[in-house]
Amino acid sequence: MAKDGLSIGDLAERTGLAVSAIRYYEAQGLIDPWRNAGGQRRFERADIRRLSFVMIAQQFGFTLPQIRAELDLLPKGRVPTKADWARISSGFRAALDARIDTLVRMSDTLDSCIGCGCLSLDSCALYNPGDRAREKGTGPRYLMGDRPAD
Amino acid sequence: MAKDGLSIGDLAERTGLAVSAIRYYEAQGLIDPWRNAGGQRRFERADIRRLSFVMIAQQFGFTLPQIRAELDLLPKGRVPTKADWARISSGFRAALDARIDTLVRMSDTLDSCIGCGCLSLDSCALYNPGDRAREKGTGPRYLMGDRPAD
DNA sequence: CCTTGACCTAAAGTTAGGTTTAGCAATTAC
DNA sequence: GTAATTGCTAAACCTAACTTTAGGTCAAGG
Structure with missing residues (x-):
């Protein structure tokens, strides 16, 4: 069989x-x-x-x-050798670490924003906190100003 | 205007x-x-x-x-109050922390696997390291045994 | 031999989060 | 007043990673 x-x-x-x-x-x-x-x-x-x-x-x-x-x-x-897997694993590790890093930075930023609630597009650090998102959308996704008033 | x-x-x-x-x-x-x-x-x-x-x-x-x-x-x-944002931010924080946790666990598992290269479906800890993936596929995605031999 | 189950291909459907297009109406600028 | 913008809707298209369907072929068991 x-x-x-x-x-x-x-x-x-x-x-x-x-x-x-x-x-x-x-x-x-x-x-x-x-x-x-x-x-x-x-x-x-x-x-x-x-x-x-x-x-x-x-x-x-x-x-x-x-x-x-x-x-x-x-x-x-x-058949892949241990050396092959070790090399590939290193690549995995780098990718993983980068993702963790991004999330931790987002988390830190969030800490500093809790209780603020401004969500101002030009002053709030929550925008573009990292890199992972929005790289595939077609549009330019530029960010423009937003007055804190209102 | x-x-x-x-x-x-x-x-x-x-x-x-x-x-x-x-x-x-x-x-x-x-x-x-x-x-x-x-x-x-x-x-x-x-x-x-x-x-x-x-x-x-x-x-x-x-x-x-x-x-x-x-x-x-x-x-x-x-108009949302600070209390609203604080509550929502807490939710964000929990979700973020969960994601970081998953990644860190994957990373730890990976460390213990570098140099092993077994990739055995029943003994390698790299399978289902967390929860984030594969919850939307239609199929059951059950995992079956794989003999280390070969 | 004949049936059932596994396999084949090509094409269409699925989900998320949108964008693009077509054809037409409303607003704004001059 | 009229041309250029901007807006409207509905429907089609986009990517990723697959699944489903339709219509037909191959292989294994009794």
């Missing part, structure tokens, strides 16, 4: 992912199964690892293209 | 939001302008505050329905 590779259903069961998600990941270039005589996908056992990695990286907030870039650094078909 | 209320363009200029966004917020029930004789929207000056609040809350990661719920606690038309 797993002699000539895992079926997509097997892989779904092993990873907990939906079959449709696995097909989608293939379309995004995250995995690259071969096909059997009947045209069905067959996966290597190492793909379980690969998808596990995808799931974890997603929890760390990476997008699929970013994850793909990370995976592309692992030579296709090679 | 602002005698009988602000036009949507005025409000857009004062808040930095796109006109289309303001209309969208109205559709979501975040603001409730009246109409002038010609059918155009007219806003109170307090709506600048209201939208400022929306923008800040979004930076804190709240969804529009959540923000609406928060705003609904402020009696319509009443």
Whole structure:
């Protein structure tokens, strides 16, 4: 049954992912199964690892293209070494730390604003407290003045 | 010009939001302008505050329905008091702290995993490190076993 | 052999938070 | 008074990460 590779259903069961998600990941270039005589996908056992990695990286907030870039650094078909994971983990760590940092700064700012209630667009420190948000909206999102009066 | 209320363009200029966004917020029930004789929207000056609040809350990661719920606690038309902001800020603070907590736990887990590289679905602590992710996907996303072998 | 269940593709649907477009009405500026 | 702005609505479009559907094929069990 797993002699000539895992079926997509097997892989779904092993990873907990939906079959449709696995097909989608293939379309995004995250995995690259071969096909059997009947045209069905067959996966290597190492793909379980690969998808596990995808799931974890997603929890760390990476997008699929970013994850793909990370995976592309692992030579296709090679089982990742500890060194590979250590390198990747460092990347995760940096991303995580940056996010924590942003939130802590927001939190600090909030502390200094509680009880103020001004919400003035030009004087309230709550605007643009970090960097994480609003980088994908199309509009310019410039900030203009707002008089404290009223 | 602002005698009988602000036009949507005025409000857009004062808040930095796109006109289309303001209309969208109205559709979501975040603001409730009246109409002038010609059918155009007219806003109170307090709506600048209201939208400022929306923008800040979004930076804190709240969804529009959540923000609406928060705003609904402020009696319509009443200018929010310091007590209102203090209460809301506390809510922000709790949400922020929870997010920071989750990230810190992920970070700690990651530390303990660097150099391990197992990524085993049943033994690696990197799965479900927190709570923030994956609560909106349709599928059950259950996690099944994965033998360390291979 | 035949049925059932797993698989295939392509395309459309989903959610959030908006933006863009089309076609038309109201306001404002000169 | 008239042209340029600004505003109006409804509907379509956008991204990310998938799921669902439709219509058809493959594989395994009895």
